[in-house]
Amino acid sequence: MSTATPARVRRTGRASVAYLTLWAFLLVNLVIVELMFAHPNTPAHNTLSSVGRFFGLHLGFVMALQLLLIARLPFLERRIGMDKLTSWHRWTGFTIFWLVVLHPTFVMLGYAQLDDLSFVAEIPNLAGQMPVLLGMIAAGLVAVMAATSVRVARRRLSYEAWHAIHLVVYAMVVLAVIHQVYEGSAFKSNAYTQAYWWALWAFAIGALLTGRLFVPLVRNARHRLRVAAVVPESDNVVSVHVTGRHLDKLRARAGQFFWWRFPGHNRWWQVNPWSLSAAPDGRSLRLTAKAIGTTSAGLRGLPVGTRVFAEGPYGALTAHGRTREGTVLIAGGIGITPIRALLEDEKLTGDIVVLYRARTAADAVLLDELRGLAQLRGARLHLLTGRTSKENQPFSTENLRGLVPDIADRDVYMCGPSPMADAVLRSLRALGVPARQRHIEAFRLAV
Structure with a gap:
């Protein structure tokens, strides 16, 4: 029977460290959120408002967590793998959806009771306040993303359309942060709560911008990727060979994938995840794709010399x-x-x-x-x-x-x-x- 060598045991330990770090982050932040709820600076108007505040506090934290899950942090992605992170992203997204439903519902019920109005009559009353209106718009965007992520709807949408719709997550985050800063009572309770929320959002948004914007821009400026050859493999499958400068510095491994864009040939928002179909040798990269969506079907028409913008490498399947x-x-x-x-x-x-x-x-x-x-x-x-x-x-x-x-x-x-x-x-x-x-x-x- 085979046994694991000490070196390989250390490799599996890398995943354990990532899991422990993630769980520690979750527990520490949840404890902080619970303390905020248990010791508010100003008491809620009534029980319904208190329940709404409870859901709102957790909504803020889960939204920041969602940003970290899509930031493609190398520490997590290389140890846990994109597949597990994507699965968590999906369930976190639906958690956000239900918190978005519950938080405003209980808040409006609480204010309706306080103002002696019906629930429906309280909606335009609160919507007249700009921070609240921004929160409502953010909630609407969350509903759109949740609706298009349901399996039935997902099957009917092309990958490109689904991905484009989900870009509204960035607008949703901006609106949600503005709403929390100007309207959230927990945010404005005292200097400590403000420091916590600013630090959490700075960390989450900073990680997102670094992983999704700054690092890809620097890497692509350095490597200057271009299409070297396009080789049909069958009637509906094509391989694209990509070359560039200092590709050995990418540290790509067999089994990993990149998110690929072809500026000038496709629109900037058309991006697809395709795996390397050959072990990287430091001189070239090869992707092989099946014609399923608009972008993959158009790969056959890529002219040699086309610029390539790639994000990665990603994946723990190595x-x-x-x-x-x-x-x-x-x-x-x-x-x-x-x-x-x-x-x-x-x-x-x-x-x-x-x-x-x-x-x-x-x-x-x-x-x-x-x-x-x-x-x-x-x-x-x-x-x-x-x-x-x-x-x-x-x-x-x-x-x-x-x-x-x-x-x-x-x-x-x-x-x-x-x-x-x-x-x-x-x-x-x-x-x-x-x-x-x-x-x-x-x-x-x-x-």
């Missing part, structure tokens, strides 16, 4: 997180791109098994490259085809055990659609694969 000697690489559809790069990575040593799920062999992107790499690395490659049905469940517990009997003693890397990721995760848990050995990224990225 050999750096290994804990065991043996490895299983699982891919579904275009999710083969980071898996193919990992198979090429010399840092991924030991016995390797590749499970590639595709509808047919003709749909298996980069299959010839995979076969060549598998032969070179001495890896076993299994192409799992056919329509999923009761009779064909390639990632059921029984099938995974049959394909890889010692899977519980291996690291498992997986990239593919969310339903497939969920099926694989259920089977891995049933087979006793520990969480530290599961490295999964699904197609559910956030803004």
Whole structure:
């Protein structure tokens, strides 16, 4: 049976440090928020207003937390992974939605009771105050984002449209901060509460601006990325080769991805997350995309020499997180791109098994490259085809055990659609694969 080496134990410890730091941040800030609520400078007008204040305090903190989750902080992203951060971002977003519903509802109920008015009559009464009106507008923007994030609506929107709608999060934050500064009683209680909220918002907004604006601008100015070649892989799949200056300084790893823009060819707000489909060699980068949305379909028409603006590298689906000697690489559809790069990575040593799920062999992107790499690395490659049905469940517990009997003693890397990721995760848990050995990224990225 394989055992983890001390060096690899230290690597898994990097994730533990990130989790502990995040939990400590949550607990410390929640304690501060609870103390603010328990010891207000001015008492609430009535019980309903007090409940509204309670929800408002937590809403302010959760909004700041949401900014940190989308700031792409390297400390968290490299240790925890974009997939988990995106999942937390989603649930935090819905928490914000319900707090946005509850906070103004109870506040208006409290004021309606105080003014002896109906709930509906109190709405225009409060909306006449500018800070309150800004808070209402921010709440409306939150509702729009929540509505477009529901799975039914999400399936009907193109990725580009969904991403553009979610850019209103920045306007929402500005309005919410103004509302809190001028209207929030907890914010204005005393010098200590003001110092806390200003520090929290400065940290969250500063992290967002640094991770999403300043660092990408500096990196792209330094590396000057350009399209070097566009290679069709099939009727609906294309690879784009990118070159630039000092690419070895990017510290990109096989299994990671970038957010890609092509200024001049696409609009500035059209950005897509595509994985590296080849292990980075310090001289060039390669992305491979399937024509699903407007941007990915237009990659075939990219002229050589087109400027490239890339944010990254991101993702923890790398050999750096290994804990065991043996490895299983699982891919579904275009999710083969980071898996193919990992198979090429010399840092991924030991016995390797590749499970590639595709509808047919003709749909298996980069299959010839995979076969060549598998032969070179001495890896076993299994192409799992056919329509999923009761009779064909390639990632059921029984099938995974049959394909890889010692899977519980291996690291498992997986990239593919969310339903497939969920099926694989259920089977891995049933087979006793520990969480530290599961490295999964699904197609559910956030803004």
